[in-house]
Amino acid sequence: MTFNVQNIISSLSKQGFARTSHFEVQMTGPYGLDAERDMLYRADTAALPGRSITTVDTKFTNYGPMNKVPYGQVYGDATITFLLSEDMREKEYFEIWQDKMVGTGAFTQSQSRFSNASFNTKYFDQYAGIVTIRQYGAGGELRSIHSLVEAYPIMMGEIQMGWGDDSPAKLAVTFAYRYYRVVFQKQDQPGLGFGFSFGIGPNGIRGSLRIPGVGNFNADTALGIANANIDGLPFAKIRSSLPF
Numbered sequence: 568m569t570f571n572v573q574n575i576i577s578s579l580s581k582q583g584f585a586r587t588s589h590f591e592v593q594m595t596g597p598y599g600l601d602a603e604r605d606m607l608y609r610a611d612t613a614a615l616p617g618r619s620i621t622t623v624d625t626k627f628t629n630y631g632p633m634n635k636v637p638y639g640q641v642y643g644d645a646t647i648t649f650l651l652s653e654d655m656r657e658k659e660y661f662e663i664w665q666d667k668m669v670g671t672g673a674f675t676q677s678q679s680r681f682s683n684a685s686f687n688t689k690y691f692d693q694y695a696g697i698v699t700i701r702q703y704g705a706g707g708e709l710r711s712i713h714s715l716v717e718a719y720p721i722m723m724g725e726i727q728m729g730w731g732d733d734s735p736a737k738l739a740v741t742f743a744y745r746y747y748r749v750v751f752q753k754q755d756q757p758g759l760g761f762g763f764s765f766g767i768g769p770n771g772i773r774g775s776l777r778i779p780g781v782g783n784f785n786a787d788t789a790l791g792i793a794n795a796n797i798d799g800l801p802f803a804k805i806r807s808s809l810p811f
Contacts, residue, residue: 585710589703592647594660596696598667602660609657611737612648613700615713616747619643644741645698645715651726651736658738661720668694668719694719698742711751718744 592610594603622635649657666673670685695717702711724739 583705585702586705589705589707591701591703593699593701594696595699596660596664597694598663600660600663602656605652606649606657606660609649609652610647611650614645614647615700615702616645616715616744617643618747642744642746644721644743645718646739646741647698648737648739651738655736658723658726661723661738661740664694664696664720665723691717695745698744709752711749714748715742715744716746716748718742 590610590613591607592613594606596603619641620637621639621641622637624633625636627634651657662673665671668689670687670689672685696719698715698718700713700715701709702713704710719742720740721743722741724741726736726738728736
């Protein structure tokens with residue numbers, strides 16, 4: 568195979584480029600606060616998650632070089648920067664989230680050093696949530712979804728204020744998470760739009776609903792069961808992210 572510049576141009580023209588500005592971030596904390604819906608449009612910068620494979624050096628034979636054998640993986644923290652509203656409701660959201668993780672007494676009104684700050688940590692499943700980063704194509708079509716599973720804010724950056732700077736205030740938040748899930752939508756694959764179906768069976772009427780970028784939902788009227796998932800995540804974790 569010979570080198571041909573036209574092949575490069577053809578590939579770039581057909582596949583295009585991923586734009587770093589075409590994204591949105593959805594917060595799904597464990598408490599379902601109303602601020603989560605507005606924060607969908609407040610993410611200024613975000614980093615798609617990465618990971619590294621941990622290895623151990625070993626030899627397959629008595630002679631020759633060492634081999635790196637994988638035995639696990641490590642996920643790095645993710646930092647997202649938010650544009651703050653005038654009342655700083657985004658900062659309040661993360662203050663509440665972190666206060667639910669560790670009782671720091673951040674919202675106490677007492678000026679005494681004997682405040683009601685307990686500094687007790689809560690159980691992990693009480694404060695872990697989901698951070699969803701959606702990446703879009705040039706035409707606004709959904710291209711990938713990265714979901715940070717069991718995520719929680721471990722650090723809020725300081726906000727620098729100054730009389731000589733009138734720029735929008737921003738808040739950098741760093742999240743730890745257990746692992747991430749990702750779904751890619753290729754350009755040569757047919758898009759999945761809204762879908763609805765239902766049927767009648769031995770268990771009564773059963774219906775299903777597909778919402779792009781949100782998930783698949785189904786319900787069984789006879790059993791009174793309603794299940795939902797977003798990229799395989801349980802309904803209990805996404806109930807506050809629904810637009811209704």
